[in-house]
Amino acid sequence: MGALSTFVLIPGACHGGWWFEPVAQRLRELGHTAYAVTLTGLGDRAHLLNASVNLDTHIRDVLALLENERLDEVILVGHSYAGMVVSGVADRVGERIDAVMYVDAFVPGNGDAAWNLTNDEQRAWYIDGASDDGIGIAPLPFFDPRATPHPLASVVQRLRLIGPEHTFRRKDYVYAAQFDNSPFTSTYQRLQGDSEWHVHEMAARHNVLADGPEQFLELLLSTVPDAFD
Numbered sequence: 001m002g003a004l005s006t007f008v009l010i011p012g013a014c015h016g017g018w019w020f021e022p023v024a025q026r027l028r029e030l031g032h033t034a035y036a037v038t039l040t041g042l043g044d045r046a047h048l049l050n051a052s053v054n055l056d057t058h059i060r061d062v063l064a065l066l067e068n069e070r071l072d073e074v075i076l077v078g079h080s081y082a083g084m085v086v087s088g089v090a091d092r093v094g095e096r097i098d099a100v101m102y103v104d105a106f107v108p109g110n111g112d113a114a115w116n117l118t119n120d121e122q123r124a125w126y127i128d129g130a131s132d133d134g135i136g137i138a139p140l141p142f143f144d145p146r147a148t149p150h151p152l153a154s155v156v157q158r159l160r161l162i163g164p165e166h167t168f169r170r171k172d173y174v175y176a177a178q179f180d181n182s183p184f185t186s187t188y189q190r191l192q193g194d195s196e197w198h199v200h201e202m203a204a205r206h207n208v209l210a211d212g213p214e215q216f217l218e219l220l221l222s223t224v225p226d227a228f229d
Contacts, residue, residue: 003225008065008076008077010078011036012105013081014140014143015042015079015146017038018038019036020037020079022213030221039058041149051134051153054151058085058154059092062076063089063092063093066089072096076097077100078101078105080103081155083102090166091162099171100171101223102174105184112158112159113155119183135152136149136150137149137151170223172219172222172223173200174201175200176205177201178203178211198222202215
């Protein structure tokens, strides 16, 4: 039987904590602690969107949660854009992080931005989507009605890794194999050959919670340490 863990779940572009809330609720029902984060400028914090909201802002959002809730030994999970945030948080407070999971997400190095890690199709969305005000990237038409514009500055800002290198108990990558023209295929292929990573493939589109909620829950639970570790 696995131990009880603390999950911090960070959604991708245009999405609030509501996206992760169903799986967070399932984790709580199993006895785990789970936080579904809403980043500044998104979801019910959409009224805070302005030109200054960037990647650093979102990293600070999660750092503040960890500090204010006194969270340690966290399993930090990020979907899509939020891989940028996971890497930034893990860099700054690695001593609080037990494991990381990137869900069809960017896995940046120092100096990377979502802009340079993605493909031309996604970059066109960033620019065209922000053409109304130059601040927020409009949700794509097929997104959930609750989706809100995503701060453009957060996808063009480069990640600065400033802390010491940390070794985590485990690192997981989940790849959505049915995401057409996925910007994450090269990351998936690269990590498949890295013995430090547990790499998983889901028969799902990018919205893994819609296409494979039970499988995704099982993958989350596989990251929990054994009670006797």
